[in-house]
Amino acid sequence: MKITTKIFGNTDPGRVRTNNEDTFICTYVWDDRHILCAAIDGVGGYEGGEVAAEIARQTITEYVENAQGNRFLEIIKQAVAEANNEIIRRKDDDPKLSMMGCVTSAAIIDLDNRCINIAHVGDSRIYCYHDGELKKISHDHSLVGCLEEKGDLTEAEAMSHPQRNLIDRLLGDKLHSASDRNFIEASISAIPEGDSQYLFCSDGLSDMLTSAQIADVLGSGMTPESEVEQLIADANTAGGKDNVTVVIASIHVQATTPAPAPVPEPAGDVTPTADITAEKAVGKPVAVIDNTSGETTQQDTAPADNPSKPSKRRRWLWILLLILALGIALGLGGKYIINYISGQAAVTAVPAEPVKRDTVYVVNVENSLDDRKTVDSLQSEINKLEQQKRDNDSIDRRIQELKNELDQHSSYHE
Secondary structure, rough: OOOEEEEEEEOOOOOOOOOOOOEEEEEEOOOOOOEEEEEEEEEOOOOOHHHHHHHHHHHHHHHHHOOOOOOHHHHHHHHHHHHHHHHHHHHHHHHHOOOEEEEEEEEEEOOEEEEEEEEEEEOOOEEEOOOOEEEEEOOOOEEEHHHHHHOOOOOHHOOOOOOOOOOOOEEEEOOOOOOOOOOOOOEEEEOOOOEEEEEEEEEEHHHOHHHHHHHHHHHHOOOOOHHHHHHHHHHHOOOOOOOOEEEEEEEEEEOOOOOOOOOOOOOOOOOOOOOOOEEOOOOOOOOOOOOOEEEEEEEEEEOOOOOOOHHHHHHHHHHHHHHHHHHHHHHHHHHHHEEEEEOOOOEEEEOOOOOOOOOOOEHHHHHHHHHHHHHHHHHHHHHHHHHHHHHHHHHHHHHHHHHHHHHHHHHHHH
């Protein structure tokens, strides 16, 4: 299996604001098979939003880089929770920053297992572009976002809604643990074969460009660097009313089918074995933060497909013929009686040295991996649908809560 990745990210203050409260993460972690990406948006209008975003960037990066083990979803969840709590601690130390906060969409991309582990809080977004289709794989934590996902608002209506920036979750609100489901939205998404692009962005992009406009750029065939710059330019052309942050991880997964290798004749007892070799590109991948791009190639070569196995009846015939041949050679041929009962071959023979046949076990690693991935993909789809069902129920409840809260605010202002 050959996997090629390119990553790039950038941020821009936009056309209206003079400061930039956005930041991002776009780097390889641990090795060239794991990527850490995030779009981080300091809450607009709150003093210290830029500070909160930078705290989140540093905390998430350092936590992930120093993390142990391979439970990547738990690692990214814990990193986001730690960023939240670090913002709270800094707010307690400096009263001037008491109103600061930020939102983030962060993920660890695991190329070994071909999946993306997501931790999300707020209204930044993560999209997946694959086979000409753009799909949002995060959920906006806002009233307008809930209404749009439920179909009560069109995309155009949501983009122009006066409450589109009213969020109900952010980092820096209060202390949280990584296990708090009402705080961090966590999910795992499988990376499909072929070309996929994962887009992380702040609402400065999604409020300015429609899904169709974003898809047009991602489907243009440009490099991730050019796509990032084009999206930022398009958002600014559309008004640039907010800071704009865009991170793109481009992933190409190509299944390789090597030519069948000859199976050597066994010599003596054979122990079933499987051999997988891995070939990696030379050179360290570059994490793109300063307008440069990185590329890494990962390739696994699996054994060739199994030759077709003979049927049990056919194997028995070969065994019987071998026994008869040996019996004739030893003058014992008349002492073998062959009976077929219910299609089964039964052999009765005079005492003699048993004839042993070595058994060769051919393990098709590539097919085994594909079967496992197929099962994993099906289970992932089931989990996703079950989660969507739960999300729909929770969205209904949350919409009603937000409407009640909005009514209270309206009554207060009146």
